Amino acid sequence: MRGAILYAPGDVRVETRDDPKIEKPADAVIRVVAACVCGSDLWPYRGIEAVAGPTPMGHEYVGIVEEVGADVSQIQPGQFVVGSFFASDNTCDICKAGYQSSCVHREYAGAGGAQADLLRVPLADGTLVATAERPDEDLIPSLLAASDVLGTGWFGAVAADVQPGKTVAVVGDGAVGLLAVLAAKQLGAERIIAMSRHADRQQLALDYGATDIVTERGDDGVTRIKDLTGGLGAHSVIEAVGTQESMMQAIRSTRPGGHVGYVGVAHGIQLPGEELFYSHVHLHGGPAPVRRFLPELVDLITNRTIDPGKVFDLTLPLGQAADGYRAMDERRAIKALLRP
């Protein structure tokens, strides 16, 4: 089969590799129907995260089950499935509490690389969600989005305690931030302030339900949010970047008693305890437990209530994966979909 390998910063190649096989009785092997490039893939691509030798890439996927191990009972060959980037047993106390991405048996589902023809998925019963039937072709991008960026934006909104009638601000206009806007809308937010300085992303935010656009960043952005909320700050702020500036912007944009949901991977951030203490905000986030939301998200997509697939503004054959990385790195594309 073919699969994308990152050799060094900026150096992604699609190569012929061994087909994955069932290694453990809880595994499934799926034929990938669509995969994509994640914002987090850009960390090693840009050399910000170290690359420890050639690394199979990709952790977002939809596909058709080819084969399952002896212990798999819920998932069958031939089913169309959506999975999460963390494999989970979905039965331990942590999973039952809705934190499958911290499952006591957690494994990284992208270890084999989802930007490929085939992928081995551990703990298939607890990780994959099958659709009732083979979905229409035009739903593929949205179902793929559910695998990570939609699930992550949704978790951001849930972690930020988005409630009907409330005011929500979203820091970050990448695919996760845009889908956090969609999630906030679905969860009933009355006012959704998207922070973006790119016209195409602003438009998509408005399409997804944003009511206000703020182009300022940092303390200026905070001032604008305060101006828009009677001086108090938003009830809920979703942080979808992962930098020191964006985290502080999110915390300072939230009213006392409000909630920050942070889903940008917090690289090298230090949060000042005393400021956090007096801010009176709730802080929650982390790697999204996508599996918690997948059944509901798959339903919302297949009944065409939501259309998260619009974040994919570039579709390429798997063989051109390197072009997808380049387009996202240069911010020419919001998110690149790859078709094997």
Added chain:
Amino acid sequence: MRGAILYAPGDVRVETRDDPKIEKPADAVIRVVAACVCGSDLWPYRGIEAVAGPTPMGHEYVGIVEEVGADVSQIQPGQFVVGSFFASDNTCDICKAGYQSSCVHREYAGAGGAQADLLRVPLADGTLVATAERPDEDLIPSLLAASDVLGTGWFGAVAADVQPGKTVAVVGDGAVGLLAVLAAKQLGAERIIAMSRHADRQQLALDYGATDIVTERGDDGVTRIKDLTGGLGAHSVIEAVGTQESMMQAIRSTRPGGHVGYVGVAHGIQLPGEELFYSHVHLHGGPAPVRRFLPELVDLITNRTIDPGKVFDLTLPLGQAADGYRAMDERRAIKALLRP
């Protein structure tokens, strides 16, 4: 009147001062029945916080209303009242959401110094809660505790989302930590792990409902909590110290998806963002909005359901306030009550 003044680290004197007067129409002046020394008073007493000239001390109080301003309608002269350390209007959006200690009109109620014969309390209607009648003498310590330490421990438990049937750990065995144990018990926790290495405090924790005592600190303490919770950590952890070590101990003792409620004033703390991200905990805390809880706490005390006043293990006349500071500084007393 007499009042306690901090002149410099270690130098508290009770002196004759001008009687406070009504300064604004929302003020009340109360005759203090009991006040006390707070753990946070020890920060400047120990020289860890700067002392900017002679400072009236004390922010915890119960008393009899002497006089009210023209705009005060809910509180009347002659009533026995309990107040919070932050004065609040109790009508703004932040107060209505239950965050009176971040009220948009917040004032520090201890500005005049509650360790005194008389105290001016701003925003009396939104700050003070009157009892139905003059309480029995033996209830005075418990009602005084409601003014800060009980309200703060209670907020810690609420911020840590203590729920019936759950496992709670409490970091810190000062008065706030001990009353957080009491709060966790009242809120229905099944298992309450108190972290303490002092026999007298351990005993009070057990009296208040602790089921387990852990004497280890730091990473060893975390390991013990994990051992006691099937390797997962507690559902809820209340942090009642305010140091880097105690905050990290609290975060690391909490299971993924669990809640940290932190009420120790976070001095000089930096929280590592990436560790917090992967910890999957909820983090909430800050200066306790005591006013939110006061009506309920006053009821629980006056109907003798709870006895938080047991944290006062030293009672002194106001004139001996300096002895109270010394005893708490040297950890000979958990908490010193002062009677004018």
